[in-house]
Amino acid sequence: MKKDMRIITSAAGLAAALALSAGAAAAQECTTKIGAVLPTSVDWGRPIAETAQFVVDQVNEAGGVAGCTIEMVLRDSQVDPKVGVDAAKALVDLDGVQVLLGAVSSGVSMPILTSVTVPSDVLQMSCCSSSTAFTKLAQEGKTNGLFFRTFATTGVQAAVGAKVARDQGYKSVAILYKNDDWGQDLQALVTRDLEALGITVTSSTAINDAQPSFRAEVTSALSGNPDALYLGLYPNEGTAAVREWLSLGGTQNMIMANALKSDEFRDNVGLQYLGNALGTDTASPRVASADDFVTAYEAKFGSAPNGPGLANSYDATMIALLAMEAAGKDATGDQIASQITRVTDPAGTPITADSAGFAQARDILAGGGSVMYQGATGNVRFDANGDVSAPAVVWKYTEDSVEEVEYLSLTEVDDFIASLN
Incomplete structure (x- = not known):
């Protein structure tokens, strides 16, 4: 048989x-x-x-x-x-x-x-x-x-970014954001969510591409003496802005959108200056198919899928x-x-x-x-607008990658967003 x-x-x-x-x-x-x-x-x-x-x-x-x-x-x-x-x-x-x-x-x-x-x-x-x-x-x-x-929409990252600020005990936050559709949307949402938690937004400053210097923008953001800096930027302008921020005495307390989950950003700024920096991102649910993807990715590329x-x-x-x-x-x-x-x-x-x-x-x-x-x-489930919902993570940099600090299930994300409203 x-x-x-x-x-x-x-x-x-x-x-x-x-x-x-x-x-x-x-x-x-x-x-x-x-x-x-x-x-x-x-x-x-x-x-x-x-x-x-x-x-x-x-x-x-x-x-x-x-x-x-x-x-x-x-x-x-x-x-x-x-x-x-x-x-x-x-x-x-x-x-x-x-x-x-x-x-x-x-x-x-x-x-x-x-x-x-x-x-x-x-x-x-x-x-x-x-x-x-x-x-x-x-x-x-x-x-x-x-x-x-x-x-998932910007609303998830904005809410989780505000949660990080609350959990870290920050009372005031300055925002630097990329001056495009994504950055403007993120800035408006994270401002709303921070204020809903009673956290003061001391300034909100747009960063444009290809500027020779961001000193004026960073000086403006520093003027309110915030407890932390929120970064809705991509690695190129993010690197230049954060270097300027640190050189002018800005705090190392930073909250970063997922676009800065980048080896380039970490290496160009320096890990020694990012010890208090926490990032946010959407995440895969804790299910077998997500684990299978990680296994297949590692077999194909020889490393874990750590990038955004x-x-x-x-x-x-x-x-x-x-x-x-x-x-x-x-x-x-x-x-x-x-x-x-x-x-x-x-x-x-x-x-x-x-x-x-x-x-x-x-x-x-x-x-x-x-x-x-x-x-x-x-x-994956799309709603009538072509959108999806997702869990989220808080992460920090390590010497050669990133490390998860906190995982929020889809239910936890939705419940927290509902509490803000």
Whole structure:
């Protein structure tokens, strides 16, 4: 009996392998392009793009999408709205993509959405844009159901940042924020949440790109003698602003948005000056699929996924490709977008986030069924505005990475936000 079972198991494994091989062979007969506009010229952006490509490779191993090999055409946004829009236009107009991954910064994603993807009926799936301006745009019916993001809105980070200030006993906080859609949104929300907790915001100062010096802005922020500094910045301007802040005698008590979860920022400022700095970020839930992603990532890249947006990039790419599979060959962006709910269906068949899961999904979708995608950030659920909710973490820098200080479950996050309101 045991021998028979081994034969059956081996036969089943061989059949699965042959099916994957046949699918892959069929996929070589045609190629479908998808676009990605991601900040590959910055150290924290490259892993986000590499993670997206990892998904594409897994899907191609499973036979591609709708019988075709997927080619991800990647363009660097340089975290610059104009560069990002030009890149997106080239991908849509020249490469003919119906799916666009990106961008990372809300200030880049928003003009791409309004001037490129919505007018062209292209699905835009962002791993890392968190501004609540996208929610408002969707509520006004101006996204045409074409925008989804696997990263929770800025409201989560703002609330958790305010919680950190309260827990650390800070009575006053100055804010430095990037002068774009993301930074402006974050500044408004964290100001509201700090004040709801009785914490004084002594100043709120915008930081613009490419300035030779931030001395005037930092001097203004220092004038109120705050207990702590809140940083809603990216690594380049964050490094320059914090160096200026420290050189002028500013406190080392800092609260950082997730964009500063960067080796570049830590190394350029110096770990010795960041001992009192705490960061916030959204997090994957404590579920098996999130652990499986970490294991697969480590096997692929040789290190843990410690940078910002990596799990979100994985899920954004896999969900977009599943929706393409559900929509069928030569589907348009709006047709692909309409299938997102079918591949993230709470009542659907659970599938894993890997080659085998994609192959399983293909069969289920072909038979008219739906699937429940279980990914790097758990069982992803989009609301009517294309938004997701997520747990959160508080973190600090270590010599070669970051370390989790506190984990807040989705329920804890939602309860804390409700208490602020």
